[in-house]
Amino acid sequence: MSQTKYQQVIDYHDATKHHFHRQARSLGYMDWANQPNPFRFYKECPTTSLPLAHKDPEGQYIDLYRRDHSQVKDLTLESLAVFLELSMGLSAWKGIDTNQWALRMNPSSGNLHPTEVYLVVPELMGLSAGLYHYNSFLHALEKRADLSNELAQRIKEAIGEGSFLVALSSIYWREAWKYGERAFRYCNHDVGHALACLSFSANLQGWKLGYLDGLSNDNMDQILGFADTKWVQHEEEHSDLFCIVHRNQLSHPLTSLPHDLVNQLSRLSFQGRPNQLSREHADWSIITEISKSTRKGEGLSDDYKLMDKSLSEKAFPTLSATDIIRQRRSAQRYDGKTSITKTQFFHILDKTLARDHCAPFDLHLIDPSIHLLIFVHRVEDLESGLYFFIRNDNDLEEIKRSTRSGLLWDRVDEDLPLYLLETGNIQEVATQVSCQQDIAGDSAFSLGMIARFEANINKEAHYYRLLFWETGMIGQVLYLEAEAHGVRGTGIGCFFDDPVHDIIGLKDHSYQSLYHFTMGGAIEDDRLTTLAPYDHLKELKSIDSP
Numbered sequence: 001m002s003q004t005k006y007q008q009v010i011d012y013h014d015a016t017k018h019h020f021h022r023q024a025r026s027l028g029y030m031d032w033a034n035q036p037n038p039f040r041f042y043k044e045c046p047t048t049s050l051p052l053a054h055k056d057p058e059g060q061y062i063d064l065y066r067r068d069h070s071q072v073k074d075l076t077l078e079s080l081a082v083f084l085e086l087s088m089g090l091s092a093w094k095g096i097d098t099n100q101w102a103l104r105m106n107p108s109s110g111n112l113h114p115t116e117v118y119l120v121v122p123e124l125m126g127l128s129a130g131l132y133h134y135n136s137f138l139h140a141l142e143k144r145a146d147l148s149n150e151l152a153q154r155i156k157e158a159i160g161e162g163s164f165l166v167a168l169s170s171i172y173w174r175e176a177w178k179y180g181e182r183a184f185r186y187c188n189h190d191v192g193h194a195l196a197c198l199s200f201s202a203n204l205q206g207w208k209l210g211y212l213d214g215l216s217n218d219n220m221d222q223i224l225g226f227a228d229t230k231w232v233q234h235e236e237e238h239s240d241l242f243c244i245v246h247r248n249q250l251s252h253p254l255t256s257l258p259h260d261l262v263n264q265l266s267r268l269s270f271q272g273r274p275n276q277l278s279r280e281h282a283d284w285s286i287i288t289e290i291s292k293s294t295r296k297g298e299g300l301s302d303d304y305k306l307m308d309k310s311l312s313e314k315a316f317p318t319l320s321a322t323d324i325i326r327q328r329r330s331a332q333r334y335d336g337k338t339s340i341t342k343t344q345f346f347h348i349l350d351k352t353l354a355r356d357h358c359a360p361f362d363l364h365l366i367d368p369s370i371h372l373l374i375f376v377h378r379v380e381d382l383e384s385g386l387y388f389f390i391r392n393d394n395d396l397e398e399i400k401r402s403t404r405s406g407l408l409w410d411r412v413d414e415d416l417p418l419y420l421l422e423t424g425n426i427q428e429v430a431t432q433v434s435c436q437q438d439i440a441g442d443s444a445f446s447l448g449m450i451a452r453f454e455a456n457i458n459k460e461a462h463y464y465r466l467l468f469w470e471t472g473m474i475g476q477v478l479y480l481e482a483e484a485h486g487v488r489g490t491g492i493g494c495f496f497d498d499p500v501h502d503i504i505g506l507k508d509h510s511y512q513s514l515y516h517f518t519m520g521g522a523i524e525d526d527r528l529t530t531l532a533p534y535d536h537l538k539e540l541k542s543i544d545s546p
Ligand SMILES: Cc1cc2nc3c(=O)[nH]c(=O)nc-3n(C[C@H](O)[C@H](O)[C@H](O)COP(=O)(O)O)c2cc1C
Pocket: 103, 104, 106, 107, 108, 109, 110, 111, 186, 189, 190, 193, 328, 329, 330, 331, 332, 437, 439, 490, 491, 492, 493, 494
């Protein structure tokens, strides 16, 4: 990889660190008049309303992860609609006074939702073959391009009957509006959350999400018609990735698309005009630059193996898989009292391990590169203090060498790669390094996600994005685990980078903290009203009807 791209990533990363006395550059105030619309609409293209799930797919908590389904759903308009609703659809409307905002199955930094979803689907009863944008507000598919019969047939041959493609893109402006230069990080966290959401939702129908590693960003932009789309300046969408969704049982899932198919897909005719999201914009050129430096070229990444370890528990939480997905929320405050048991804690950590044959990490994104530096506050039968959960054994010795001396490194459990570093009350430290957010200290535990950084960026600048995606996926697992175990989680994008590193004496770029998370007993804000996610569609229908 060229030294310049490596250096550009390091420079961006360092420039967007929060320090105790200096935050990463942003506007510094909330420009409410220009708050971006969180919903992308394409005008002037045919829209197909999707049915809302009248019955959720069956499945216990553990079926989020397990792949041994007895029933694999056929691909129909109904099953596609359920897949989208349970991954990227709305989960509720919240309100206070005259303000209302939608929440979604996928969380997002600042609830700004930069991530958009596209599909390439074969003909289904009620839907012609095409490239579609998923509009989560309408729970509808907006057709951006038709697929000819011939092309639809070629896709079927290449990806298999009953399979389809799903792509994600990011509108950086939505996050930059609030977070300024650090926004590129948040967009990529959100991609990771979305990936895990899609993987879990697919799994509940007996489908599997696989990452199409071989496609370049140029390929993706061409297939998605981004080069031909008339974006409002600063509101451009940027391709992130393509995945294939296929039946669980497929033994050799694709990792790329054949060249001839990419070429044919790159010549589609596009329709539809994107809506304008804000009236005025600030220009954050550093984001355009880091986006360019981290674009993916063609070709497959290094191969690696995931662990083949069975899931830990014998008795499962009783909530169904879809209840967990639908009730997921971020806590805004924690009670500073609620604890979880050591067994629960271990089961939660166990689910963050990247296993083969288990959602969501078996979509095969990256050799697991993220480890959890955990601030334990309230876990019964476990001493409060600092712990390290090493998700990839290969990094253990290097991490030990990269951190300060005097840490205990006592293995806590035979089965789990959990190490005690230091005992003591660490609530204040956790709060302090999380931009003084009480949620990090008042919880049962909080954590920093520490990435094998330099070695990955050295391999390819594009890995910068992948590292954030992996953190988002772990975050999503933690969100669902929190609900399953009767507590609540919150992602934490605001933390003081180097002060976190200082806690364990990380001095250089070999390992960097990329994302934080906290979990505990939430205090609900009872001033807020809650409305059903899609009641607004009934009102829209009644306005539409003569
Ligand atoms: C990447 C990411 C970073 C976040 N950072 C913070 C944070 O620093 N502080 C906070 O209180 N909430 C944070 N959140 C929670 C979001 O504000 C929350 O997801 C959003 O408001 C939507 O609400 P919901 O999660 O209940 O759907 C973060 C969420 C994500 C996904």
